[in-house]
Amino acid sequence: MAVLDIRVLGDPILRERTEPLPVVTGVVQALISDMFETMRAAKGIGLAAPQIGRPERLTVIDVDGAEFVLINPEIVDRQGSDKAEEGCLSIPDVYADVERATRVVVRAIDREGKPFEVEATDLLARCMQHEIDHL
Ligand code: ZN
Numbered sequence: 001m002a003v004l005d006i007r008v009l010g011d012p013i014l015r016e017r018t019e020p021l022p023v024v025t026g027v028v029q030a031l032i033s034d035m036f037e038t039m040r041a042a043k044g045i046g047l048a049a050p051q052i053g054r055p056e057r058l059t060v061i062d063v064d065g066a067e068f069v070l071i072n073p074e075i076v077d078r079q080g081s082d083k084a085e086e087g088c089l090s091i092p093d094v095y096a097d098v099e100r101a102t103r104v105v106v107r108a109i110d111r112e113g114k115p116f117e118v119e120a121t122d123l124l125a126r127c128m129q130h131e132i133d134h135l
Pocket of ligand 1: 087089090130134
């Protein structure tokens with residue numbers, strides 16, 4: 001595993017269009033492990049592929065020990081709305097209030113390549129919306 005460089009605001013990759021991952025290969029699984037390690041080293045709760053310079057629709061999340069790998073994620077349902085402060089590993093030391101749904105249902109593919117759906121609320125829902133925005 002390796003800690004990767006996190007791209008920061010101003011890096012064009014952060015604004016580029018991402019590409020769906022057609023298949024979860026061993027190379028992708030290794031990338032996922034590196035992304036978890038990078039996120040933890042930076043004390044983040046989520047990290048999206050463009051933040052480490054990759055174009056895939058892929059994000060990793062760890063909110064209070066609830067770990068998720070979201071590949072090709074889609075928000076299929078959302079409810080409620082709440083404003084709270086958010087930070088981003090690509091915009092160091094800047095925090096801003098962002099309005100988000102308080103409950104979302106996300107459909108994605110996991111690290112084994114299996115499709116799944118997850119319902120998330122509160123901080124986990126906020127984190128998933130933030131990371132999916134990166135994609
Ligand atoms: Zn972010």
